[in-house]
Amino acid sequence: MNSLLLVAHGSRRAASNDEVRELASQLEAHTNGTYGQVASAFLELAEPSIPDGLRQAIHAGAREITVLPYFLSAGRHVVVDIPGEVDVVRAEYPNVDITLVNYLGASAGIVELLATLAGQG
Amino acid sequence: MNSLLLVAHGSRRAASNDEVRELASQLEAHTNGTYGQVASAFLELAEPSIPDGLRQAIHAGAREITVLPYFLSAGRHVVVDIPGEVDVVRAEYPNVDITLVNYLGASAGIVELLATLAGQG
Numbered sequence: 001m002n003s004l005l006l007v008a009h010g011s012r013r014a015a016s017n018d019e020v021r022e023l024a025s026q027l028e029a030h031t032n033g034t035y036g037q038v039a040s041a042f043l044e045l046a047e048p049s050i051p052d053g054l055r056q057a058i059h060a061g062a063r064e065i066t067v068l069p070y071f072l073s074a075g076r077h078v079v080v081d082i083p084g085e086v087d088v089v090r091a092e093y094p095n096v097d098i099t100l101v102n103y104l105g106a107s108a109g110i111v112e113l114l115a116t117l118a119g120q121g
Numbered sequence: 122m123n124s125l126l127l128v129a130h131g132s133r134r135a136a137s138n139d140e141v142r143e144l145a146s147q148l149e150a151h152t153n154g155t156y157g158q159v160a161s162a163f164l165e166l167a168e169p170s171i172p173d174g175l176r177q178a179i180h181a182g183a184r185e186i187t188v189l190p191y192f193l194s195a196g197r198h199v200v201v202d203i204p205g206e207v208d209v210v211r212a213e214y215p216n217v218d219i220t221l222v223n224y225l226g227a228s229a230g231i232v233e234l235l236a237t238l239a240g241q242g
Binding site for chain 2: 027076
């Protein structure tokens with residue numbers, strides 16, 4: 001089974017964390033069966049943590065997991081912290097294939113999305 | 122003249138702020154003359170501030186300005202701080218039409234962008 005884990009920073013505001021969880025649900029609907037599971041995890045301030053999110057996916061049967069950072073810039077969290085948390089679980093489960101893809105802000109499509117938003121003003 | 126101001130949080134990392142400035146340049150190219158000027162401003166930790174960014178656009182001749190928050194969630198910055206900074210300049214220049222549009226994370230297109238990123242893993 002393959003799994004997609006949307007990873008966000010996490011906030012003290014419960015509503016922000018719920019936005020991320022809702023986005024994971026929308027992503028599951030949008031990808032329409034491409035992934036056996038789409039879930040979310042948080043770097044800090046919310047649950048589950050990234051290692052716990054990965055472990056939950058593995059316990060649910062995932063053997064290939066894609067980790068997608070919901071971040072806008074390549075700061076320390078994206079460059080150091082998230083890879084570090086992923087590596088913890090890679091060491092625990094060497095037979096599970098965990099792929100860390102590029103962060104949202106690196107997506108070429110961001111420009112078009114911003115242009116659309118601006119035009120709705 | 123109309124102007125588009127991309128507003129980001131700002132970072133201690135100069136490279137992150139430069140990513141935002143570069144994104145504003147890409148947005149100017151993408152919108153291809155729709156706006157007389159596309160610039161960026163920062164809530165904190167980088168220059169120009171949001172009021173200064175607005176004032177610079179006005180001094181350059183802008184009479185309609187669209188403010189676009191480059192943020193992923195509707196936290197305090199999006200809900201309180203950015204509208205407050207915009208209101209400061211609205212009070213200074215009542216004849217300039219400043220429109221604050223929705224933040225990036227509220228865009229319906231985010232889901233598709235994430236699905237594309239995940240698929241590139």
